[in-house]
Amino acid sequence: MQNRFSKKLKIAIYDFTDCEGCEVKLVSIKERLVHLADRFNIVNWRLGQEKIKDGPYAAAIIEGTPVTQDEIDLLRELREKSKLIISLGACASIAGIPGIMNKSERKKWYAKIYGANYKPKGIDALPLSAYVKVNHMIHGCPVDEDELVRTLEELLSGKTPRYRRYSVCLECKLAGNQCRLLHKKICFGPITQGGCKAICISGGSPCYGCFGVREEANIPALVKILRRFASEKEINNHVTMFFNQIPEYKNVFKQALKNYKK
Amino acid sequence: MTTAPLQINLNGFLNELKKKFVVIDCRKNILAPKQYLFPAQETAFNFDIKKSRLKTLPPIKPFILFGLPLRDLEAITRLDEIMSRPNKNYYYFRRRSKTTIIGLTDEQFNIPPGGDLILQKLSPKDFAVMPVTAKGTVLIKKMALARPSKNIPASQYAENKTMPKLRLLLQDAEMLKDAVAWSWKNYPQIWDELAKICLGCGICAYVCPLCHCFSTEDSMDIAGKSCKRCQNWAACTLPEFSRVAGGHNFHKTLKERYYNWFYHKFARSYEEFGEPQCVACGRCQAACPARIDIEKILINITQKYKIANRA
Incomplete structure (x- = not known):
């Protein structure tokens, strides 16, 4: 796509509804951001600078979940104008935390919190891929700095950015952790894409799978293991933290839970 | 002395x-x-x-x-x-x-x-x-x-209780090789069963003292001034392991990939080195999140093999 002799790639950075934590991660790469700013032509980054330029863009990096019609329109417009759409973080990639939203109880809470006359603007919290074609997803809640830099570096080198195709278990073993599953604790590490350095498990928390489902993950096998010590409700509570809106949950995980027999 | x-x-x-x-x-x-000795990530070279x-x-x-x-x-x-x-x-x-x-x-x-x-x-x-x-x-x-040493006390030597039966099987390496290779076509049920419970996470390869497959990854530093080639641990249960440029995958299913872990250790290794690549240290079995009893599997396969090949 580009080599070091050609013009800088124009990259637009946008955010939809989210906590902006992944953009903070982008800022926190410090001197590496200086190199990025030097090698890319970064535009439209509301949080980072004031340069506003129209498309076409070599890539639009988008954080957050589109939850209003305006955001969805903007997303479609960006798709038209950009060669690549790259999602930044779990919200954009797999709907993440906003995707937990429980639609069935929404009306009740609108009335309770905002009053009877409130007209809601928000619609579903779905990943970017529900509306447009996404070329690559930078996973994580928040994203991992090294993985973020690696992806952008691969773009600069003219490669198609690659996913980490191993499970969290590799980095978890390297971190010297005991296996949570063997200690009868919920963990989605084996079906989750690596790259996070197993930071949650090392800190004593389960892996909730914020890096998304690893390719060809054996979800029914994991469900079988989880059901040996956890109830369906407990597992659902954990898995819907990030997976509520992804097809692997809706089509495979739920089914496996349903089909489970002791 | x-x-x-x-x-x-x-x-x-x-x-x-x-x-x-x-x-x-x-x-x-x-x-x-x-x-x-063979770290999970080994820099092969840096290029300025x-x-x-x-x-x-x-x-x-x-x-x-x-x-x-x-x-x-x-x-x-x-x-x-x-x-x-x-x-x-x-x-x-x-x-x-x-x-x-x-x-x-x-x-x-x-x-x-x-x-x-x-x-x-x-x-x-x-x-x-x-x-x-x-x-x-x-x-x-x-x-x-x-x-x-002055008076070395009459020592009470301990016995290693890890995978004792596998340890015995390993002594008959040729039979073990034949049995594992035989099982793929003649006892596919076991591999079908295992493919249902194996998570394919790769832990068995990571914890193994002898698994030595790696993949190669090239990267540039973000300043664009140097590039690096890295050798990273690979695991044969992962789909990327047997995929080549252009996208073809030699082991399309987890069944094939998990079998490959056994095949390389107990069959191919015997052909190449005259020994299985296993010392029965027990790590794979102890660390498997699916609690797959590797010793039991090998006993099962060899028993079936012996029955089927009785003259």
Whole structure:
């Protein structure tokens, strides 16, 4: 796509509804951001600078979940104008935390919190891929700095950015952790894409799978293991933290839970 | 030997050792000691783009691996051989040549399975010192704490209770090879069953003291000034393992990939090295999140094989 002799790639950075934590991660790469700013032509980054330029863009990096019609329109417009759409973080990639939203109880809470006359603007919290074609997803809640830099570096080198195709278990073993599953604790590490350095498990928390489902993950096998010590409700509570809106949950995980027999 | 055997106090010895050398105590590790000789991420080279030149790798400083059980010593002896063929693996031996290995055991043995020095338990605190290589002899000479043993108590040797049946199977390596290779076509049920419960996470390969497959990854630094080639641990249960450029995958299913883990260890390895690539250390079985009983599987396969091939 580009080599070091050609013009800088124009990259637009946008955010939809989210906590902006992944953009903070982008800022926190410090001197590496200086190199990025030097090698890319970064535009439209509301949080980072004031340069506003129209498309076409070599890539639009988008954080957050589109939850209003305006955001969805903007997303479609960006798709038209950009060669690549790259999602930044779990919200954009797999709907993440906003995707937990429980639609069935929404009306009740609108009335309770905002009053009877409130007209809601928000619609579903779905990943970017529900509306447009996404070329690559930078996973994580928040994203991992090294993985973020690696992806952008691969773009600069003219490669198609690659996913980490191993499970969290590799980095978890390297971190010297005991296996949570063997200690009868919920963990989605084996079906989750690596790259996070197993930071949650090392800190004593389960892996909730914020890096998304690893390719060809054996979800029914994991469900079988989880059901040996956890109830369906407990597992659902954990898995819907990030997976509520992804097809692997809706089509495979739920089914496996349903089909489970002791 | 003209000199009396030496004995040491374990903690005193270890403390003294740590004062003089870089010591890695392996006793509580989840991963096998191969991680220090064949690390999960090994930089093969750095290339300076401006100078158009390879940068030299930082030198490896000598270090001691401490506390390896006999089977891990055996594994490193095998790994040395694996890494020597067809050519010496530069990266492995770069580290290996700087390593001194100290074994620690309460088992009895006739021939030392590897390492440079073995400490054999006499009592909870006292250990007999047995140099295996010249490196080990030199090391013990540098240590003031070792003293000639006076009355070596009649030791109560312990028995290694890890995978005893697999240990026996490994002794009949040719039959094990035939049985595993036979099972793919003649006993597919077992592989169908395993593919249903195996998570494909790759832990069995990561914790194995002998699994040595790696993948290669090239990357540039973000400043665009240098590039790097890395060798990263691979696991045959992962779909990327058998995928080649262009997208073709030689092992499309988890069933094929999990079988490959057994096939490489117990069949292909016998063809190539005359030995299975397994020392029955028990790590794969202990670390498998799906609790797959690898020893049981191999017993099952060999039994079925023997019944089917009875004349």
